[in-house]
Amino acid sequence: MTTAAVERVPTFVDGLDARMGGGIPQGSVVLLEGSAGCMKSSLAYSIIFQNALKQGRHALYLTIEQPRKDIEDQMAGLGMDKSVDKDLDGRLSVIDLGELRAFLSEAQEDELDTDWFKSVMNQVQSFRRDHPLDIFVLDSLNGLLALHARENPRLELFHFIKELKGFPMTTFLISEVAPGTSWSGGPQGFLADGIIHLEAKRIEDILRLQIGVVKMRKTPHDKQYFPFLVHKGGFEIVGK
Secondary structure, three states: OOOOOOOOOOOOOOEEEEEEEEOOOOOOOOEEEEOOOOOOOHHHHHHHHHHHHHOOEEEEEEEEOHHHHHHHHHHHHHOOOOOHOOOOEEEEEEEEHHHHHHHHHHOOOOOHHOHHHHHHHHHHHHHHHHOOOOEEEEHHHHHHHOOOOOOOOOHHHHHHHHHHOOOOEEEEEEOOOOOOOOOHHHHEEEEEEOEEEEEEEEEEOEEEEEEEEEOOOOOOOOOOOOEEEEOOOEEOOOOO
């Protein structure tokens, strides 16, 4: 398959899409990984914000740990304000899984007995019944695994990712890894179609962000790490 034959979901990171044939192959499940503070959530939100704003795609951001308002306020502060376009509200949705957790608590149901993989999947399926859905972001995979205190989470994670790959949408799974780790391994690393890794390096007492495409199926891609810069409303890499 040639790169021209693959429909793309651009990241809108200046300089990055050109280094992987024009963007992420549509329908991929991509791990967006890095240590704490590497702007994984901001990058994921930027991808769906720009795709909704510039290409009319429909996106869902499902947050497990941060309240929806905190996410939207934080991203607006980075120049990604949903109010800039009256149609964005219908194309970019943020759902807080914490609201479901609060409901279970009020109903006196035990969170430990809840199948959280199934709960997330039900949220996606329910959303898709009522809305178009082109891009899905889960923030984060670590939060989901922490909630899911069942006997064999690795096996259920395997089935969870396989089920996500069956949907006609592109998925980003945000995952925190230890500093200096390029990818998490385990079933998620092998099953995912792509892995984009963010890391912070200390250079002369300054933390500098870098980004690398560790893996991306269906497209050639540059395997080099690049300095990753944040500016108002977007991101860019410094290529050589």
